Amino acid sequence: MPLIIDGYNLLYAAGVVSSLDGSGTFEQDRLALLELIRSVVDDEEIRQTVVVFDSAKAPPGLPRTVRYHDIVVHFASEYADADEMIEMLIERHATPRRLTVVSSDHRVQRAARRRKATAIDSGHWIDLMRRKRRAQNKAAQIPTKPIAPPSESEVSRWMREFSEIDIDQISRELKPLKRPTPPPTPPKPVDPEQAKSAGEEESEKPDVINPFPDEFEDDIRQLGSQLGGSIFPADYLDQIAREFWDDDDKPSR
Template structure:
């Protein structure tokens, strides 16, 4: 829902004139009004909110359009007054049926109704918005806090099981074969060859055969993950161990 607000009209209707300092600084009062709007307008509607002020009381050198925390602030420079600029904004709005115009000025209200936009007096709108926001805050305060998720801990015994399981994996088992397994063929008869002359000695009858790796140092399978790494992974999944 888009909003176009007659700034000084709402400033007086909300009773913010003279509330900033004794001399009635219009710059301070404009800021007070914009801060008040931030407290009552839905944050999702702030980018669609435009506040129009008369340019006669605008500070010198200020741009025609400024942004105040997503609220568009426009000064009616080049227009007779803010009402004339608001009428033009209403006339050029692309979706007037989704537009609300906040002003107690009858001229502005007629311009809004001609385009099927909603028009509402400044004091009524501000009072309604304060009541709505207060009701929403009260409802939020009454909501029970979300339940806390219980933190799961991993027993030391389970961590040790992880370490034992992953630590015994051989790296060679994780490497895929370079080529597919050879097809099964019928065994061919091969005539036994005599012992090589380069052998240290021929096997004697009755002497048990030795495997090719017998007598050589046998290496234990490499660990894939260190013990500290596995403990860290377990704690990230299940929380600190007891």
């Protein structure tokens, strides 16, 4: 995401002010601020970062635009102040909706909002970026436990534990799975024509004619009673009578 930063505004918000107590210079503070920005902004965003400083405190003879590593640094020598140059940069930006403007100046924040850019206070922004960087550094310092092969003692312990398992006993104790009973096979449909033919064939079979008069029925029943009653069916007795008796041999009453 592109960044436009109000340089001196952020410098004071971040507390990089060695020039105020005489222990340093403005040039040292500017370099310290640029290094701070490099330490908290991601690599992809740092290549889209622009820092604007007022020209009143710019070193003499320095070009109005310089590049510090991947950061573009402007000195607003042709403008009334840094705020005016930042307004111009916001107005000319190709993708203002993706732009973030870091400044505590209300004039700059209003200019950013007019173009739908994101405006954020300098102190709030540097606090957020510092916390983000600390969290990233902390996550990077968490050691990852290497995956090492098992030691000889671990292998020996596993061998002892698994060697005590009786595989045959486990197999005997396991009950075989009961196979599901297949559903009954439905009867095959009967062809009406075949059923009709079968009925006709049954009707064509001749009826069994009893060759004996009714007077022998009592004798046959008596014989069946002597042989055990209902042990032999009547049809079987009729067959015996047909085979061994004829009209001349019929017993007389």
